[in-house]
Amino acid sequence: MADEWSTKQVLKYIVINEKLSFEAFGCLYKGFFKEDETKLIAVKMVKIALFDENPKLLELFKQEIAILQKINHPNIIRILDVLRTNTYVYLILEYCADGNLKKYIARKKDNRLSEVEALLFIKHIVEGFKILYQNKILHRNIKPDNILLHQGIAKITDFSVACIMDSDMNAPSYLTKMGTPLYMAPQILKGQPFSSKSDIWSLGITFYELLYGRVPWQAKDFDSFSQNVLNEPISFPIKPVRSNGAKELITKMLQIEEKDRISWEELFENQIFRDNHQINQINYNLQELDDFSKQIFINLQYLDQHLVVRQIIQIHFDSFQKQQEITSKTFGEVKSKSINYGQDFNTENFLLNQQKQNKIRAAMLKYYNYFLFERNVAFFFNYVIQKTIFLKPKLNLPNLPYFRLISLIAKNQLIHLERVREQFSKEVHEKFNIETWQNFLKSEEFKQLDLLIKTDIQSSQDLFFKITIAFRKVAEEELKGQINQLDAELIKDSLNLNETTFKASEVFYNCYREIIGDNINHLLKLQSEEVDINLLILNLSICLNPYEEFKEIYFDFDIFYEVTEQLKFNEIYERLLQKRVKLLVSK
CATH class of the missing domain: 1.10.510.10 (Transferase(Phosphotransferase) domain 1)
Structure with missing residues (x-):
């Protein structure tokens, strides 16, 4: 078969001349069910003449089919069908959207x-x-x-x-x-x-x-x-x-x-x-912990499993370009290169529809990756909270500023997550194409993402409320003592910022930046050479402007955490200088 064909029908399947990979005996092509072009398949095309030249290969090929038909496991590629024509044998396999x-x-x-x-x-x-x-x-x-x-x-x-x-x-x-x-x-x-x-x-x-x-x-x-x-x-x-x-x-x-x-x-x-x-190696007895410590532990378990959510959905731009090239040809030329081993298949309509669907799909995946990125940014704040809690004995921070700091960061995490959820409720999104946005809201990716964000918010709210209760308790004790009126007003203002509406406001962010800046200054004055404390300074500086660190939607958070946690003292110091931390916190 020459490489000039564009599509071919083999009984109930349509095969597209789009190579997914090269395997022994033959190439793997993209395809779909004729009755439902959204049900994608991979098709391995093997020339029968190959076995005439080398009969031993036929035995290997039969064994490949036997193995695939025998094994049913989520981590083994699944065979769906085997077909034969005069020239080719076709293995119909499950389609893996993200390549190898x-x-x-x-x-x-x-x-x-x-x-x-x-x-x-x-x-x-x-x-x-x-x-x-x-x-x-x-x-x-x-x-x-x-x-x-x-x-x-x-x-x-x-x-x-x-x-x-x-x-x-x-x-x-x-x-x-x-x-x-x-x-x-x-x-x-x-x-x-x-x-x-x-x-x-x-x-x-x-x-x-x-x-x-x-x-x-x-x-x-x-x-x-x-x-x-x-x-x-x-x-x-x-x-x-x-x-x-x-x-x-x-x-x-x-x-x-x-x-x-x-x-x-x-x-x-x-x-x-x-x-x-x-x-999971720590032998905690939750019954013996107070409510705050218990919630911290529960949140740490959640963070351990969900700090970074990675959904490998890649946009195959090469495939997209190929479809554009095919559809740009005259329909007569394309039709002349389409091969049917079954009923007639309307190649022209299919290619036009594929081009349209590819554009929609590419846009939908960008939406998906954008919201997933925003979600992972939000969980960086959760990560910093847990680091702060873990290091508290070394930070020389009194309870009031300590709880004020982690409560503001916890609220900022929820502001980010609620911003994502709020966008999910829009039938029309001002930033996105109407048709594509509505298709996205109906997609399986959206359903999974929506469920994830709801679960994230519930976990983050549980943590925030326990921190707020602890903060309020400490603040009320402070107010009972002998403090000046200015300090009392500051405490009351901080408590007011912890109301349970998670909307961004200039008042909140002014206070947020001021409190984090004060804590960075406090930690710098410790002049500690401990890596963990200096890493916390670095992470708090990122909290001030996370999008300076996390710059694009395909940012690799796994690599970020891995590299950051391996930094040595001098490397952290260089990072802080790059971020102009001393200049920033002195403003």
Whole structure:
């Protein structure tokens, strides 16, 4: 089949000449159900003539189909149908809107992910391997290119060279040398027997690449590469800083000898994949805590799980441009290059509609990412509150200014969240196209986002109210004492700012900036060289103008928190100078 076709109908499916990826045996194309073009699919087209040339490939292809039909798991690509014509076999697969992991990391700064995000994807892949291991399936070609992403979920794909083991999964066997050299286990490189632990090696290389933006061994040619793998011990760059747990696991996965390499059972049970954040290791008895401390702990648990909400929805601009190019051709030309293996399909109407839908979809995704960005900005304030509470014993802050500070930051978080929710209630948005906005309000993305914001607001309100109660109690005690009238008025003004209407006002923000500035000055006067205290100064300065730090809607909050928490004292000092903190707080 020439590459000049634009669309083709294969029974109840329409295939578009838009390559999603290249796999063994054939390309993966985008498609959809003829009766419902919103139901997208991926279509693997394989030439039957390929098997005439090499009958062994036919056995591999049959095995790929058998494996996909056998496995049903959220972290394994799902097969929907298999069709055959005189020329091609078509595998109809579930569509993953966000492309593969290789392309995803290529869009990131330094081609790497934060450790939190890398662990999330590796955990998904490991979950997929649990069922592969149970079914004695060896993938043989694990790499970022063969991990697809859909709405934040990683899925293993391309089982073109996979095989089902007859023997023990951990027993080395002589198998055909297949895969991608950069990710091949040493035994495969040397042509020796290997077991399912070869997939552990490939996964270890992938994990390393996600964390550091490159594979651990490189060379100009295959022989040099093989020698580097066999003779050079694995090393980890100083930057970016990674946890000992991650580096130790990768080291175990990348042992040269299979007998020394971590087993699948050990990998499945590794502590790094459990929900073992520090907060969950603290043995709190909530019944023994006062109401304020209890709410702080509950909020910390929520923050631990929801500090950054990442929804991987990428706009495929290349695809969008391709559709524009196709629709710009004369309809006669397009129609002449459309191929039907079923009833007539109106290509012209489809392409026009696709162009329109692509524009709407691109705009809707921008709305989605914009609101998600605003939500993540709001939760930076929550993060600063928890840091302030944790450091209170070191801050030398009396209770009144301490509670006043965290109550104002908590209210500012709610102002940001309520601003988002208020926009969700608009049938017509003054900043957005009417039709696109109304489509957005009907979308699944909006429903998920709306539910998230409501849950966020409830959690944040619970925290704010407990802080307000504690602040009011401390303030009332102060007012009972002997204080001058000016101080009494300041306390009353602060209490009035904590009313439960979460609307932005000039009065609130003037007070907010003044109080945060006063606290930054107080912390600077401590002249502490403790990293945590100076980080708090930096974070409070960001609270004064968050959009100076978080500049665009695709800002990577995971990387921000990772880098910020690894800063040394001199690096924090440089950041503060860049922000002109001394000048700012002296105004």
